[in-house]
Amino acid sequence: MPKRFISRFFMSLGIVFLVGIMISNEFRMHLASYVAPFLDPVAKSMPIYMVIIVLAAITGIYTSLIQKFTVDTKRLKAIQKRVMNFQKEYMEATKQDNKYKLKQMEAEKAEIQQLQSEMMSMQFKPMFYSMVVTLPIFMWLLTKTKENASVVVPFSGPIHIADPVLVFPWWLFWYFLCSIAINQVIRKALKI
Numbered sequence: 001m002p003k004r005f006i007s008r009f010f011m012s013l014g015i016v017f018l019v020g021i022m023i024s025n026e027f028r029m030h031l032a033s034y035v036a037p038f039l040d041p042v043a044k045s046m047p048i049y050m051v052i053i054v055l056a057a058i059t060g061i062y063t064s065l066i067q068k069f070t071v072d073t074k075r076l077k078a079i080q081k082r083v084m085n086f087q088k089e090y091m092e093a094t095k096q097d098n099k100y101k102l103k104q105m106e107a108e109k110a111e112i113q114q115l116q117s118e119m120m121s122m123q124f125k126p127m128f129y130s131m132v133v134t135l136p137i138f139m140w141l142l143t144k145t146k147e148n149a150s151v152v153v154p155f156s157g158p159i160h161i162a163d164p165v166l167v168f169p170w171w172l173f174w175y176f177l178c179s180i181a182i183n184q185v186i187r188k189a190l191k192i
Contacts (some may be wrong), residue, residue: 010128015128016131032140056182072122076122083119
């Protein structure tokens with residue numbers, strides 16, 4: 001019972017954080033202020049691009065650990081395989097206009113939809129857990145972009161960390177780039 005309560009508490013907290021940052025600038029600033037005592041000293045001791053690498057590593061580690069311990073990967077892979085096979089068969093039957101096969105598959109459709117729902121739940125649960133830590137970090141980074149911080153970027157030279165790269169601000173683009181690379185290493189190490 002306590003495990004279920006804790007799970008629901010953190011999922012609910014993740015949802016509250018997500019909704020809160022969408023509707024209130026004041027809420028965003030409060031979230032940033034909660035992690036500032038931990039992250040401000042780090043920001044003072046190294047350049048912002050290094051801070052972002054460190055934060056990408058930290059978020060990569062805990063999101064991978066959350067996923068490893070909250071998702072039954074064998075079950076998830078089995079569901080994905082079953083759903084993909086069903087969809088492939090259904091598409092072939094539709095292309096061939098095989099009414100007999102389509103009628104047989106209709107009985108299976110409800111079960112496949114239930115499996116898809118279970119799969120989505122398995123994928124969303126870790127996301128809401130990780131939001132509890134990730135969103136305050138992002139809000140703190142967002143407050144740092146308002147400071148006069150610049151970095152030297154290849155092919156562009158010095159830019160402000162809030163300047164856009166493609167469609168994202170530079171700091172977010174850099175975070176995603178670092179996060180993807182670090183996550184690959186962590187997932188390989190944890191065999192996720």
